[in-house]
Amino acid sequence: MQASNTPRAYGWVARFFHWTIAVLILAAIGLGLYAGSLPTGAQDQMQAVFRAFSIHKTVGVAVLVLALLRILWTLTQRKPRPLHPGRRLESFVAEAVHWALWIGMVIMPLTGWLLHSAAPGGFSRILWPLGQRLPGVPEDAALAERFAHFHETGWWVLAGLILLHVAGAVKHALIDRDGTMSRMAGHPDRAPEPPPARPALLSHLLAALAALAIWGATAVLAVPGADEDAVAPAVTAPVASGWAVEQGTLAIEVVQAGSPISGRFGAWDAAIDYDPEEQAGHVTVNIDIASLELGSVSDSAKGPDFLNAPAHPTATFDADILAEGAGPVARGTLTIAGKSVPAELPFDLVIAGDTATAKGRMQVDRRDFGVGSGYADESTVGFAVGISFDLTAKRQ
Structure with missing residues (x-):
């Protein structure tokens, strides 16, 4: 042939x-x-x-x-x-x-x-x-x-x-x-x-x-x-606070099968009360777990083996804002999947007039919240989870 x-x-x-x-x-x-x-x-x-x-x-x-x-x-x-x-x-x-x-x-x-x-x-x-x-x-x-x-x-x-x-x-x-x-x-x-x-x-x-x-x-x-298909901005519902978030992102990073995967929460709100002169205040952040976008594993991440959005639809970070030598830090309690753990979030803050920009990152261990308890090692899902934010707020 x-x-x-x-x-x-x-x-x-x-x-x-x-x-x-x-x-x-x-x-x-x-x-x-x-x-x-x-x-x-x-x-x-x-x-x-x-x-x-x-x-x-x-x-x-x-x-x-x-x-x-x-x-x-x-x-x-x-x-x-x-x-x-x-x-x-x-x-x-x-x-x-x-x-x-x-x-x-x-x-x-x-x-x-x-x-x-x-x-x-x-x-x-x-x-x-x-x-x-x-x-x-x-x-x-x-x-x-x-x-x-x-x-x-x-x-x-x-x-x-x-x-x-x-x-x-x-x-x-x-x-x-x-x-x-x-x-x-x-x-x-x-x-x-x-x-x-x-x-x-x-x-x-x-x-x-x-x-x-x-x-x-x-x-x-x-x-x-x-x-x-447009990406919705972070939900910042009107709250009784000294600063109102105008725009921002709340991101998450996990390691899956040895590769980092980044995602974001599309819906969250923040009540911020901060005095620039005293360099002190308080923040309460409520996060809609169902709004998590984490690529191909979004549904698994929100399922019963991990964040369990149906049973625990909201995560909360409630903290005091304090001034320390390295810069401001929010120190308080992070509640995920119904479990509360002490947490500390250092961040950078720049205030110009009535506008403030802030960004920071903290790392938590998913095991502290009972998330992914069936995954006893890191070959599939890593223990460390990075949480970061970047926002712009206006003085009220």
């Missing part, structure tokens, strides 16, 4: 790409669905999720590389002539599905890699010795969420295209009985001799445009609109 295509059949190189990529795509879809269905409660269950997603990502990268090579090879090859040149609509649909499949073979693993690159801290490593992240892609939870929406929706579109492709092959094999399958699966010499075909450059171009339209519509449907 020769490497190049002929007017009657595909060569062995095209056949290798076709069947290898087909098997890998089906494996990637199955692995993704399997990994998403796994429970995430106990430590060994989380490790199983990490392993499944790592294999899924590795298979996806393999598909991306092979798909790019296949497209380059296809562009250098003539395609076997159609057996039924008179069936123009059928030929057009088949061509459009082929183009959509080729585009999907690149887009889907690429968006998966973009998701992996943008997700803060990463989630399940790609099993290869090369780099984990694509260059130029920032770690951004909102950006990762956009890629995730497209990736999840796109897999179903790709699955639908595969079903159309298979349905077409079955039609040729069982209804037309025209030997089309032997062009890709049988012996090339036994493939039927096609009739002469007229040039169809315009038809190929229109089919390619139709394929691009399919994936363009997928992007529009999958990615939320700007209003839905």
